[in-house]
Amino acid sequence: DKVYLNGEILPSEKAQVSVFDRGFIFGDGIYEAMAQINGVFFYEEAHLSRLAEGLAKIRIQYDVSQIPKEINYLLESSDLIGKDCFLYLQITRGVAPRQHAFPKDIQPTVFMYALPKVLPDINTIHAKVITREDFRWSRCDIKMTSLLGNVMLNEEAMQHECYETVLCRNGVVTEASHCNVFFVKDNVVYTHPANEFILNGITRLVVIQLCGELGLELKEEAISEDEIYNKDEAFLTGTSTQIASIQQINDHSYYTDSTVGPVTKKLQEAFHHLKGN
Numbered sequence: 001d002k003v004y005l006n007g008e009i010l011p012s013e014k015a016q017v018s019v020f021d022r023g024f025i026f027g028d029g030i031y032e033a034m035a036q037i038n039g040v041f042f043y044e045e046a047h048l049s050r051l052a053e054g055l056a057k058i059r060i061q062y063d064v065s066q067i068p069k070e071i072n073y074l075l076e077s078s079d080l081i082g083k084d085c086f087l088y089l090q091i092t093r094g095v096a097p098r099q100h101a102f103p104k105d106i107q108p109t110v111f112m113y114a115l116p117k118v119l120p121d122i123n124t125i126h127a128k129v130i131t132r133e134d135f136r137w138s139r140c141d142i143k144m145t146s147l148l149g150n151v152m153l154n155e156e157a158m159q160h161e162c163y164e165t166v167l168c169r170n171g172v173v174t175e176a177s178h179c180n181v182f183f184v185k186d187n188v189v190y191t192h193p194a195n196e197f198i199l200n201g202i203t204r205l206v207v208i209q210l211c212g213e214l215g216l217e218l219k220e221e222a223i224s225e226d227e228i229y230n231k232d233e234a235f236l237t238g239t240s241t242q243i244a245s246i247q248q249i250n251d252h253s254y255y256t257d258s259t260v261g262p263v264t265k266k267l268q269e270a271f272h273h274l275k276g277n
């Protein structure tokens, strides 16, 4: 498998990064993940502007306008031009002797790989999820490579044979370990506001836009932990998850079979069309 590293295409086993890369030492970097669907990267501009914002927030100087050209170079070398695939991209601060403060005159390390992957037309996941305390730091808006909190919280879901861990902070639902979370009650759609306690997902933004187009009322309001069980529907959003119905949360089942709520279904269908189907 070929990867992109600092302008070069290499077999993954030949690609080498210094052990003093700050990505390795501190998790000091920003990443993105996006999908090419029906020949185009889905909301590529939104992904790249979130990348630029993330880099600016942690003061890594890198011009993202060169990224599309580099992606193309990688896809060409991987024979993935125009094909359905997933792209992972990360930019770390670069290599320097270990010290906390940002080093001066440092060259960022840029790494990318693409994998062929076809997303299902309509999501068939009926997710079982658990809730846990959101013990991550309070800058979850930064899509940083340091994902230890998310990884630990996701592992809890795996231990419980669940798809995701829904996170609660100060008594309200924030998001999940690698997805955003939505609830539906009386045809009103709710999701946590985009502040420093969540990653503002591109799929989340698309769903908000679709609610407008479908005439669904949307409130960016946090749902309290004890209201979870009174909701009519709940779903997860994310680049690889797309829109996944939540069937069960802790011991509470929204549905006893593989029903998908009417609002979730409507959004899934609209999302499917948006992908160019």
Ligand code: PLP
Residues within 6 Å of the ligand: 033, 150, 175, 176, 177, 178, 179, 180, 199, 200, 201, 202, 203, 204, 237, 238, 239, 240
């Ligand atoms: N929330 C977290 C913590 C994530 O890691 C992700 C994606 O990786 C998302 C939400 C969903 O974001 P997007 O829809 O941009 O994939």
